[in-house]
Amino acid sequence: MKMKSSYLFTLIITVIIHFLTSQTSLVYAESQEKTPLHIAQQLRQHLAELSSLSFNFSQRTRGQLSGRSRQATGQAFFVKDNDGAKMRWDYQAPERQVIISDGNELTMYFENLNQMIIAPANSLQQDVTYSFFTSKRSIEDDFLVSQGLDSAEAGDSLADFDVIKLSPKSPTSQIKFIRMWITNITQIKRIEIHDTFDTITLLNLSNIEENSLNTVDAEQNEVFFSFNPPEGTEIIRQ
Numbered sequence: 001m002k003m004k005s006s007y008l009f010t011l012i013i014t015v016i017i018h019f020l021t022s023q024t025s026l027v028y029a030e031s032q033e034k035t036p037l038h039i040a041q042q043l044r045q046h047l048a049e050l051s052s053l054s055f056n057f058s059q060r061t062r063g064q065l066s067g068r069s070r071q072a073t074g075q076a077f078f079v080k081d082n083d084g085a086k087m088r089w090d091y092q093a094p095e096r097q098v099i100i101s102d103g104n105e106l107t108m109y110f111e112n113l114n115q116m117i118i119a120p121a122n123s124l125q126q127d128v129t130y131s132f133f134t135s136k137r138s139i140e141d142d143f144l145v146s147q148g149l150d151s152a153e154a155g156d157s158l159a160d161f162d163v164i165k166l167s168p169k170s171p172t173s174q175i176k177f178i179r180m181w182i183t184n185i186t187q188i189k190r191i192e193i194h195d196t197f198d199t200i201t202l203l204n205l206s207n208i209e210e211n212s213l214n215t216v217d218a219e220q221n222e223v224f225f226s227f228n229p230p231e232g233t234e235i236i237r238q
Contacts, residue, residue, distance in 0.1 A: 079215050097110055191203040
């Protein structure tokens with residue numbers, strides 16, 4: 001179950017990476033009605049213009065198959081350079097996990113299992129969620145974009161956020177829907193993922209920094225966006 005949840009979580013993190021690599025062009029008029037689709041398109045444009053993104057995160061996962069609620073914390077780093085987009089996802093608690101994509105390979109290291117899984121980065125193309133964010137398709141081609149919260153769910157504590165809901169159109173997707181809480185300066189503060197196993201993963205972001213990482217030093221990036229596991233780690237290639 002740990003491998004399944006990490007795989008699904010990695011799919012959603014690629015939302016941010018491939019928003020960064022998108023070349024979408026959008027002119028957003030302030031007088032235009034602020035619909036959920038316009039909010040999603042504005043977010044896509046904002047992230048596409050960034051060269052780097054980093055943040056701290058706290059994650060909570062709950063569901064019938066996952067048992068009791070699980071929590072985790074860590075940091076994530078994203079860089080877009082001449083070679084494309086790269087990510088590093090460091091889980092610090094309750095146990096160490098490292099998820100890295102250098103654009104060519106996806107590696108997932110699990111300290112408690114003493115395992116590292118290596119797969120081609122393009123292997124995620126089989127999932128509609130990942131496929132959309134790596135392509136130049138419009139968001140409405142693969143998702144129904146709607147209001148994220150109804151009046152019963154919304155409250156004063158959410159007044160500073162726009163909430164949108166992305167529902168995959170493909171019945172083969174492992175994701176039921178994704179909800180995103182977006183600030184008035186177009187930053188994602190919360191992501192909520194509902195999958196087909198009725199598992200809910202809630203991700204809260206903090207200490208968000210944009211364009212603060214080095215995107216010029218290719219050698220430094222190559223070292224940072226790679227991982228050498230401890231001696232004796234079982235390597236599984238997929």
